Amino acid sequence: MTQEPIIQLVNVRKHFGSQEVLKGVNLSIFTGQTTVIVGESGQGKSLITKHILGLVKPDSGSVLVYGKDINTIKRKELNEIRSRFGVLFQNAALFDSMTVFDNVALPLRERTKASEKDIAATVNEKLKLMELEGSNDKYPAQLSGGMRKRVGLARALVLNPEIVFFDEPTTGLDIALSNEMYRVFYRTQTKLGYTAFIVSHDVPKIFKLADNVALINDGIIEESLSPEDFQTSENPVVKKFVEKTMGHIYESLEVEG
């Protein structure tokens, strides 16, 4: 595993109105690794993803992807970089007027010159990988939450991206479905070998998949460590987060413990 950052955020700041959400974020994402970003709600986790995707421009600082600042490059270059991305949005962001097949086929139809026969073969292969055979003609509204996420992931992976972003991949899913989602993630990453960037609330389960865990707190990245080091960190903010998310539910047990 090479230790070369594929994505780097350097002192990224962003404010909305009078509220400064990101106060100088520094973060590196390495090739082939799975980086998980955790933190309390409203801290700007998804906002960081949007900065990397080039959907939001920072007030100051730079976002380097493959060594290029995505806010200063031309649209064409940005599109070339984006074509190496795959994104699974929080609510899957499926096109509700299209069938499952058409949703997954869209990037192939619009971004490649593949024939309909090749498109059908690729789409069916990806849907099979997600265990979604037989759902080709269904519309997103006819699918369960877990199925929608898997269709979203199939669409994100259809162009065999180098980096895949997951925005809260298990939010809204029950335990069985979220475990299934993690299994799908593990299976696809093993098979396709992509770099993953995951925004998640699902602590500690998400630690099992992570190579790196970054905690965002009060607009900055407090620490970016391996899951083991993260859980034993002496940094008071990280320690507090770990205790809060992984500690006992009942106060009495906390005292006893």
Next chain:
Amino acid sequence: MIVNLLNKLGDLVLYYMNQAGRMGIFLVLVFINIFKLPYYKITHITRQIYSIGALSIFVIIFTGLFTGMVIGLQGYNTLRKFGSEGLLGSAVALSLIRELGPVLTALMVTGRAGSAICAEIGIMRNSEQLDALECMAIDPHKYVIAPKFIASIISLPLLTAIFNVIGILGGYIIGVGLMGSNAGSFFASMYKDVEFTDVNMGIIKSLCFGLIIVWICSSKGYFVHLERKGGFGAEGVSRVTTNAVVLTSVAILVFDYIITSLMI
């Protein structure tokens, strides 16, 4: 207190200037994308023409017929006072072709298709579908918006023509069929008084209105998340859709005056 008031006023002015600028840039980007390669698959355009144009035909026929009928009725009774019933044909045709046809067609399309365009794009924005397109390196200006622009600019003149023909038929039914005006003089006066410049004015108006409808409605939906009163959720989309329909209707009437004053 005065400082506060000035602050609020300044905020408001900046917000609307910002919005106007956004909409201007949006229009330029869409026009660039219309002519940018790769060109569209014909189904992209035909699907939009069906949704904006074909699905509006019934309401246009209905409105056109009753507008023509009421002009026929009012026109006959007014012209009879001056003994000029023979001019009914040209009165009906000129008022429809030059003015009522383009304006009423545009207002009906705004209510039926403009609101749908705004709501559709607003929901796409709120459910991150537009972001998803951008992340797939597919420009929403080209993939989602530009086909609607092309379809609207093609559909409006055609719908206006249908409105005019049906309206004239409505005027004929009432003026000649019901009130007993002479059929020959109805058509003769129309033939004599309607000139190509009148038709031209109607076509130019309908082209401009087609552009205004799709521009305002789609940009309002596209920037729903930047609305001052919050554009999130169902309420945000419904509010912005209402705003878009009102703003488009007012813009149609304002531009109707401007185009008329320039062409008359």
